[in-house]
Amino acid sequence: MKKIIFSCVVGLLSFYANAQVGIGTPKPKSTLDVNGKTTLRKELRVGGTSTQAGSAGLNGQVLVSQGEGLPPVWKSLNLSFMEEGQYKLINSYLSSDQIGIIGLSNTASGDNVSRNNVGDDINDASKGKWVKIDGLKNTFTIKNGKNRLTYQFQTGVEMKAPQSNVSENVRFACGVFRNNKLVAVRPDRVASSNNSGKAGIQDYIFTLNYTELNVPVGVQNLEIACRKISTSNSGSQFAIGRDVQSSNGASNAFTLESNMKIDVIEYVTYKSN
Numbered sequence: 001m002k003k004i005i006f007s008c009v010v011g012l013l014s015f016y017a018n019a020q021v022g023i024g025t026p027k028p029k030s031t032l033d034v035n036g037k038t039t040l041r042k043e044l045r046v047g048g049t050s051t052q053a054g055s056a057g058l059n060g061q062v063l064v065s066q067g068e069g070l071p072p073v074w075k076s077l078n079l080s081f082m083e084e085g086q087y088k089l090i091n092s093y094l095s096s097d098q099i100g101i102i103g104l105s106n107t108a109s110g111d112n113v114s115r116n117n118v119g120d121d122i123n124d125a126s127k128g129k130w131v132k133i134d135g136l137k138n139t140f141t142i143k144n145g146k147n148r149l150t151y152q153f154q155t156g157v158e159m160k161a162p163q164s165n166v167s168e169n170v171r172f173a174c175g176v177f178r179n180n181k182l183v184a185v186r187p188d189r190v191a192s193s194n195n196s197g198k199a200g201i202q203d204y205i206f207t208l209n210y211t212e213l214n215v216p217v218g219v220q221n222l223e224i225a226c227r228k229i230s231t232s233n234s235g236s237q238f239a240i241g242r243d244v245q246s247s248n249g250a251s252n253a254f255t256l257e258s259n260m261k262i263d264v265i266e267y268v269t270y271k272s273n
Contacts, residue, residue: 047071086268093262097135098253100241110230120182130225136260138222145217146267153208155241156256161192161200162235170238171229184210
């Protein structure tokens with residue numbers, strides 16, 4: 001049984017014969033056992049010896065445990081501390097697709113819808129005949145209503161005019177839909193050049209970048225869809241995210257694949273205990 005040899009302020013400070021010191025506890029469990037708040041007016045040094053003071057670390061370093069029986073060490077973190085009022089990247093979602101869309105080729109006429117508005121329903125044919133790129137669908141959950149969603153969509157587009165020595169064009173649009181409602185859209189145009197050496201084929205890279213603010217909390221379904229607006233020649237072949245049916249082999253589904261990246265960025269808040 002341990003013997004108390006000195007007591008100062010009962011229950012607050014006790015010295016034991018085996019050199020255990022308790023502050024705020026009459027029964028210390030280690031060499032120094034503090035039960036209460038601690039205030040340090042100078043640096044905290046660790047890893048010292050009987051002849052050398054320990055290390056106080058460098059500015060910005062944190063104290064990291066090495067496990068039981070080993071002294072903690074100062075470490076530098078590559079990740080910055082997030083303060084309340086900043087935005088933090090929560091998740092990134094990346095998807096790709098090589099199936100693409102061929103249903104808008106010479107077998108399909110343009111929908112002749114020249115304008116879209118945010119909130120248009122993907123199933124409303126009066127707002128355009130949208131065709132989805134199925135491989136780019138993403139589902140995730142928003143937990144903080146103060147947020148930013150960044151969309152980055154890129155795909156290859158290819159068309160082939162019926163005659164290689166006659167320039168033709170196709171007008172089209174691609175959009176981002178969240179829970180079947182349009183949140184971002186960009187129309188564009190691809191045109192073949194009057195060049196028989198290219199056999200009437202023209203490749204093009206389409207991009208759509210957009211940031212949406214304060215998306216509601218809950219499950220979100222993100223999809224990409226495109227539509228054909230009009231064409232100068234109904235016989236022109238047209239494909240999105242892959243090569244046309246009568247391709248010359250210079251491009252393929254790999255070089256023209258579709259890619260979608262979604263960054264979920266939320267506002268940093270801390271709850272007080």
